[in-house]
Amino acid sequence: MQSLQEKASEWSGVDSADAFAIDNTNLFQKLGLQTFINLSTNFYNRVYDDEEEEWFRSIFVNSKKEEAIQNQYEFFVQRMGGPPLYSQRKGHPALIGRHRPFPVTHQAAERWLYHMEKALDSTPDIDEDSKIKMKNFFRHTAFFLVAGDELKNQNGRVPCKHGASK
Numbered sequence: 001m002q003s004l005q006e007k008a009s010e011w012s013g014v015d016s017a018d019a020f021a022i023d024n025t026n027l028f029q030k031l032g033l034q035t036f037i038n039l040s041t042n043f044y045n046r047v048y049d050d051e052e053e054e055w056f057r058s059i060f061v062n063s064k065k066e067e068a069i070q071n072q073y074e075f076f077v078q079r080m081g082g083p084p085l086y087s088q089r090k091g092h093p094a095l096i097g098r099h100r101p102f103p104v105t106h107q108a109a110e111r112w113l114y115h116m117e118k119a120l121d122s123t124p125d126i127d128e129d130s131k132i133k134m135k136n137f138f139r140h141t142a143f144f145l146v147a148g149d150e151l152k153n154q155n156g157r158v159p160c161k162h163g164a165s166k
């Protein structure tokens with residue numbers, strides 16, 4: 001049986017080496033905290049304003065935008081070489097488990113990535129190399145979550161650890 005990582009690579013078209021190239025440079029040191037805050041703010045402003053794809057916006061209907069922004073940038077900071085802000089506040093990221101309430105389908109992953117690409121391209125001070133590394137990590141992780149979601153639908157059990165968290 002294919003592992004979740006293998007499915008993530010196949011569906012995303014990003015191999016593991018490219019997805020985890022974020023570990024070869026310290027992106028937190030390079031970009032700084034404010035850039036991550038700006039990126040997540042930019043991303044969630046787009047998500048909560050998504051009027052073209054109402055079904056996607058509705059996935060976030062029970063989450064407060066400010067909290068979603070903080071959850072996301074703290075995770076990014078911690079995963080990309082910064083202090084463990086997310087885990088200090090909330091514990092292990094366990095992304096598959098935490099996405100369990102949501103319909104993380106292939107279509108949802110593409111829409112998430114659509115907004116994230118736009119956010120990356122319009123957030124100041126993210127150089128091209130960092131952008132490529134982050135896009136690959138996000139794409140692979142999005143489809144890792146899709147693979148986890150399908151597993152949940154199959155047998156109701158969810159693994160709590162995975163390569164996308166620290």
Ligand code: HEM
Nearest residue numbers: 059060063068071072075098102104108109112138141142
């Ligand atoms: C594939 C499509 C995705 C969908 C539909 C989705 C949806 C959601 C939703 C609805 C939330 C709750 C918002 C909140 O209260 O924080 C959330 C949280 C979160 N997502 Fe995603 N997400 C996706 C992909 C990703 C990816 C690719 C990453 C990481 C690279 C990610 C990281 C997170 C984190 C860290 C949280 C906060 C979890 C928590 O603390 O409860 N998500 N996501």
